[in-house]
Amino acid sequence: KHSLHSFFLTGTTVLFSLSGCVSAEEIIATVGTDVTLICNYDAKYYGKLSTCWGRGAIPSRGCASEVIKxxxxAMASRLSERYLFMGNLEEGDVSLTIRQVEESDSGIYGCRVDVPGWFNDHKHQETLTVVPGKTHRLRENKKEGKTIWVSSINDHDDLTTISTDTHAAVSMTP
Known part of the structure; x- marks a missing residue:
């Protein structure tokens, strides 16, 4: 007998079976950005449950290469300060935020919520692909004791950073 529960993921409803079926998503992020991998459970129904996130496919027990638990x-352990729970754990938001992603962060991540009973765990798997960001060539201009770095951030605007001994400013110029 399978009971189904709804899992809400950024506006999409994914149905999964409590018998161990794994729901999956694919996320693309740019190097240097923060990314959140979504995982939720119904804390009002189940109460507070332990959760782990790991790298690689979700094994039959626990999490493979655990990154946060x-x-x-509250958070019980984590592999690095870059891994965070930013949501409200007590409300069942056990989404994983990875700060300042790198290309080496690409891969499969699995969330396991330990639901009491045999074969009841919620499992959610996401594939993260981290792509290089747009590289910018900087030009250095020195005028009147000020160093000006100019970098094109798109086809129309320049991002100008002005640094002096006493202050720094950033401005957009068309």
Missing amino acids: SDGS
């Missing part, structure tokens, strides 16, 4: 109320 929650005891249901």
